[in-house]
Structure formats: structure tokens, C-alpha cells
Amino acid sequence: MSNDLKESFRSASGGPGTTTGPATGALPDTPPAPAALAAKVRTLAPSMTRSMQRVAEAVAGDPAGCAALTVTGLAERTGTSEATVVRTARLLGYPGYRDLRLALAGLAAQQQSGRAPAVTADIAVDDPLADVVAKLAYDEQQTLADTAAGLDMAQLGAAVSALAAARRVELYGVAASGLVAQDLAQKLLRIGHVAFAHSDPHLAVTNAVTLRSGDVAIAITHSGSTGDIIEPLRVAFEHGATTIAITGRPDSPVTQYADHILTTSTARESELRPAAMSSRTSQLLVVDCLFVGVAQRTYETAAPALAASYEALAHRHSPRNTR
Amino acid sequence: MSNDLKESFRSASGGPGTTTGPATGALPDTPPAPAALAAKVRTLAPSMTRSMQRVAEAVAGDPAGCAALTVTGLAERTGTSEATVVRTARLLGYPGYRDLRLALAGLAAQQQSGRAPAVTADIAVDDPLADVVAKLAYDEQQTLADTAAGLDMAQLGAAVSALAAARRVELYGVAASGLVAQDLAQKLLRIGHVAFAHSDPHLAVTNAVTLRSGDVAIAITHSGSTGDIIEPLRVAFEHGATTIAITGRPDSPVTQYADHILTTSTARESELRPAAMSSRTSQLLVVDCLFVGVAQRTYETAAPALAASYEALAHRHSPRNTR
């Protein structure tokens, strides 16, 4: 769907075969997910229809119970039809319900043997500070685990390859995502890559025009629908640059122009815990993975560069800091 | 030959009526075995026929692989027939092969997650990408746990109180810490507080001079020895502002001028994993705690402000992203 769209766009702009395989690019495919299922449900839920959401909810809420049910049983339990159940299984990345059921059984077993589900309560206005700390730490840990489990290694590998070989890297992000973009830019600079994080949308577009094959553009947006971020990525895409999208919504508009899609996980949010918090944690993990991956591939040049930048900063610190 | 023994043994112990046929297979057995499957196979193996033993062996030896097979597949793999596979499943205590397969999937998942903690090693240059992701996620989770455990609630409470009542908040941080400072500034602004993150040391000092009692200055530095960060905090401190230091070194120079010290945790670093990564994770958790704490204390004004800022951004997103 978005694939067709994307392909037509690319061919319209004329830059053929500039990047890695197009087939692997935009497909939201994921091999069966073992424990990343809960995360995947949260990620994909927004793009589901109502009845599919009911199924997904049941599945995420009671893996053990659902694993014991047949298609028909689960359909009845959720008040839907077999067809809808199968459709949901497909959307979650499985060939059919049979495989979803297998994954469910695995998840149930893990939960069983794993530690207790812990207190997943929301943060309340009158929570004591100690609870706030515990809940925030727990949630962010959860976000990290979900993100790691849900990351598509093929996409990540392709993104790393593109970055490692890139002549120039441009990053687009605003607000919290802008800080993540800057974080990656800083780190890439430290290992000798040319990277720049834009926060001004107009300048970003202006600059994107100068990108071409061999350059890399990265858009970071949780919603995937931020116009100011999509626009420069589109321009970069149409000029033949390799484009990467880091987003929590693998079916969002921004992915139309992305050669590689890296999906961040979505945690539940509350009034006191804006979505920006967990998405930021998730994005940072992805960005760290990209960085380490690139550093590995370009170790020969990265290692000396890291050492040099460390050296250069030494005099900025007080000579005696230990007591 | 073992068959002889087996048969005689069976008839001897079988005693009255039927043997291990339909009677034992029907229901007197335990409910499905979760993880005790390997043991059950060993226990029951002697009472199995040759071809059933082959099936049981395959199942116990490669649960994950067998879970992926259909009855027919497993029959072929073991050189037996579907009927034998089903008979084996029955003997192991399951209603049929379908349920055995489910248990197998669970077992595989458990084994999988069981070997997770083996990733505590440093990241190496030749680590596959999947390992990099796992190690990074694990390390950051560890960092979060350490930070939460090490946070001084009294200091945090005092810092929150000061922030909640602050007329103006200035933040100092450079490089990675600078992004953390900006993150907190962004969030405080969203709930109606006056906050500004400085990255230019000179401007920071210039501005710090104008601070006075009732204002808050926050320095974020992992080493605690960054001169460019200490200086503005010192000035703020000497002008009567309440000062907060977020550092990984509670005995470092920066703490001389800090009314409240929030300690971040330090994870081991390696060449490919600069200290900036884990310190950033740690700092962000602290900053989040500060934010949520302040939001709680000033809920009356914070809640509407949050809602308003969300509203203001809505039109920046493409309309067709919800479903």
C-alpha cells in the first residue's frame, strides 16, 4: 500500500537503484515475534480497525488464555469473526492464527516463569516521590526491553551500512525528537562523520535539496505525521539520498519516503507522563545502536577519532577532581 | 530386544484391565506440562515403543524446531507416521498433538529467555548487530535501576520544592549533558515554568549574574569537573539562587556550589560505548523525576498548560493519521 506509493514516487523522481533493495525497504514485515508481542500490539494498535483492536487487546491482555482458544473461540470471545482474528494475526506479523497462537503460548510461558507483572499503575498526582522514581524507572526499563525486542535487525543493518558509507548525514527532528537527532549528530561527529541535525524546518528543506545518492537523511518523529519532518525527508528521498525513518508508527506518512524504517516502541502514557518521555527513551536506544553499529564498521577511523576528541576536551576539566 | 523387557514389564505392572491405552491417556494424567516436559520424556521413555521414542527424543532435543512442524512434518522428520506422533503426544499427557506443540513453543520461549543474561560482556568490534542491541538495552536498563536505587529522596524532594516555587530556572550543560538540560527546559516550559538551557558558557555566566533568591540554577555534568558548567553555577550560588547539581561524582568540584546534589549512576564504559551514553540515560531519568515531581506540586497550573500545548501542536500533524 504505502509501498506502491513510495515506489511510484521514487521512480517519478528518476533516481533508480540508488540504495539497497527496495523490497526490504518499506515492508512492515517482521518475522515472528517471540516476546515483543505486547510491544507490537501497542505499536500497531493505532492502525487497526475497531474489531481488530478488540482482538489485539484480548491477546495482549491474556496471552495464556488466548493461546488455549481456537480461531473460532477467540472470535467468539472478542465478539468478532474468524476472519478478523486471522487478519489481526497477519497484521501482527504472523503468517496466520496458528503461528500467533504459538507465539502466545511462548509469551505465556515466559510470563509464567518470569518475575511478577509488577505494579504497572499509572503515576498519580498524589504519589510520593519514591513511587514516582520507581514507576518512571520501571516504565523506561520496559520501554527499552520492548524497543530492543521489536527492532528489525535487517532494517537496522541496512541503516548502519548506509550510515557507515555516507558522505554526509542530515537529521530532522523537532522538540524532544530534535534532541535525539542532535545526540546522534554529536556522536557521529565524534567519530569523524559529517552529520548535522536540523531543527529549523525551512533550513532543513533547503539543505535537503543538496543531498544526493550516497548521502543519508534521517527523520525522527514519534507520530510519523509531523509535517515539518516529513517534508525534508521527502525532498531528500526524491533527490536520491538514502532515507531512514525512526518512528513509533510504522504505517505513518513519514514511512512513504523512508528506505529503512526503524520502529520505536510506544508505552502507555498518562497525563503526568507525556508520550514524549518513553518515545525519547526508545529513540535514544535506536540511535545508540546506530552509532555503535557505525563505529564498528568504521572502526579503523572511528577509534582514533574518539580518542582525539577525548583528548581535546581534557583541558576543559579541572585538573584535580578526585578527592 | 529392549522390546521384550518392555513388554514383559508392562504386562507385569499393567495388572488389571487395560494397559496404558485409553484409560491413562484420557484424563487421569496431569494437566499439560509446562516446562517439565524433558523430565516427563525421560520418565516415560521406557514405556514407549520404538517409534514413539524417536518422536519423544526429537521433541525433547529440539523443542523450538519441533514446535515449528506440523504433525506430518514431525512424522517425516522422525521417520514415523502422524498416528504415532499423536499417540506420543497422548502418552506425554496432552489431549493431542496440537497441545503438545503449544507446550513446545512455551518451552522454547523459556529456553530462549533463559540465556538472555549472557550478554553482560563488553561490546566488541565484531559483535553482530543483534548482540549490540541486546547489550545496549541491557546496560541502559541496568543504569536506570542503579540510578533509581541510588537517588537520594531527600535531595530530590528539596530540588522539586525549589523548582516548583522557582520564579526562573536556568540550566547549564554542554555536549550530551546539554541535551539533557534542554530536555528539562522544554518540559518545564510546557507546564508554564520559566526555564532556559544554556549551552554557551559565556552567556550562561552573564545570565547567572542576574539570578537571585527564589531562582533556581541547575548544573548537569557527569564528571562534575567541567569548568564551563561550574562557573555559572558558582555565580548563581553566590548571588543567592538555589543551586542543584546533577552529577555522577558527588565529591566533584561542582558540588561545592550546589545546595542540592542529585547523583547519577555510572556504568562501565568501553571504547565503543562512551561514558556519555549511560550518563545520559541516568541524567534523563533524574530529569524526568524532577519534572513529574514539579508537575505534581503545581498540578493546578501544569495540567491545563500541558493540554494547551498539546492542542497547539495538533495542526502540525497530518490529519489522516488517526484511525
Add this chain to the structure above:
DNA sequence: AAGAACGCCGAAAATATCTTTCAAATGTGA
């Protein structure tokens, strides 16, 4: 040692489960 009895084994029928198709129902935009 030959015959009979017993139980194991697998091919194929019977059943259950899963998947696909297609048209009705529902929502959406003009």
C-alpha cells in the same frame, strides 16, 4: 518349529481447524 495371538505401525478416511472469498453493513466525504 509351526501356528496363533497380540500389539505396533502407518495409510487413508473422518473430523476439526484454519484460511480465503465475497457480499452486506458501516462509515466517510462531497
Add this chain to the structure above:
DNA sequence: TCACATTTGAAAGATATTTTCGGCGTTCTT
């Protein structure tokens, strides 16, 4: 309000699982 697109479930179609049933080898008896 109508036309259009999307979603949904009923039922047909395809697979997978379970059961049936008779052949075959083994063992015990005579």
C-alpha cells in the same frame, strides 16, 4: 442525500489433526 471506500462476518475452500482399520512383525504356545 448519494457515491465511494472501508470494515466486517458468513460461508466456502484448504490444511491440519485425529481416528479408523488392516497389515506386519514379534512372542508365546503346542
